[in-house]
Amino acid sequence: MAERASAVIVGASGGIGAAFEAVLVEEGGFEVVHGFxxxxxxxxxLDLLDEESIAAAAAHVARGPQPRLVxxxxxxxxxTGRAPEKALRELDAGWLAKVHAVNAIGPALVAKHFLPLLPRSGRGVFAALSARVGSISDNHLGGWHGYRASKAALNMLVRTLAIEEKRRNDRTIVVALHPGTVDTALSRPFQGHVQPGRLFDTERAALQLLDVIEDxxxxxxxxxxxxxxKEIPF
Incomplete structure (x- = not known):
């Protein structure tokens, strides 16, 4: 990474986010690692449901070394009290709105405020955690309506943001990443169906994805x- 570069982790209190922050601090390469x-x-x-807090976090980052990784x-x-929908009858407008707000709208607003901070020339990366189940072409089981739809929306936003960002800097990389099944609170209720060797601890997940980003x-x-x-078709 370039001198005086910084990295930004949004969601640094979560399992994978905390691992990203720890690995980046330990391995160096960035003068500053911001965890929000x-x-x-x-x-x-930084609260994904509060754009003012996103803008304030971006302003804080802008006062230091330029970010090259977000x-x-x-x-x-x-x-609590709300599981992924298994059938049409379980759809609830309030829950659908919340899942989209966190999984799609929030990351889009982070991009709104943080993408302009990335370099106007040279390599910069904006990556958002998505999921294989957000792939429309890979959906063969149905269910999990809100989560699937919100991650599909995130994937589309990533594609659209990438097209726009290319006009500003054609070396910026905007991607969605599928971490696999990671041993976190998000996946814990569903880990019984994971194949042996396919449940990753958070540090391994972070290291794997950082290797992907590097390449x-x-x-x-x-x-x-x-x-x-490996690319997952949308």
């Missing part, structure tokens, strides 16, 4: 990649 989360206070506070490591699949090239912008660097 809803649960953090002061300059490290990772949005956030997402919601379930919460990305400008033509990869606007696409969805899994933890092995």
């Amino acid at each position: 989360a809803r649960s953090r206070s002061g300059a490290q506070h 990772i949005v490591a956030t997402g919601i699949l379930h919460e 990305l090239k400008a033509p990869d912008s606007g696409k969805l990649f899994d933890y092995e660097g």
Whole structure:
């Protein structure tokens, strides 16, 4: 990475986000690693449902070394009393709105405020955690309506943002990343169905995705990649 470069992790209090932050701090390469989360206070506070907090976080980053890596490591699949929908009859307008707000609208607003901070020349990366189940072409089981739809929306936003960003800097890479099944609170209720060797701890997941990011090239912008660097069709 270039001298005086910084990295940004949005969702740094979550399992994968915290691992991203720890690995980037430990491995170096960035003068500053900014970790933002809803649960953090002061300059490290960022709530995806509050655009003012996103703008304030971006302004804080803008006062330091220029960011060359922004990772949005956030997402919601379930919460207390609310599981992913298994059938049409379980659809609820309020829950659909919340899932889209966190999984698609929030990352889009982060891009709105943070993409302009990336270099106007040279390599910069904006990556958002998505999911294979957000691939329309890969949907063969149905169910999980809100989560699938919100991640599909995120994938489309990534594609659209990549096209626009290319006009500003054709070396910026905007991508969606599928981390696989990671041992976090998000996946815990569903880990019983995971094949042996396919449940990753958070540090391994972060390292795998950072390796993927490191290998990305400008033509990869606007696409969805899994933890092995394989493209997942939208």
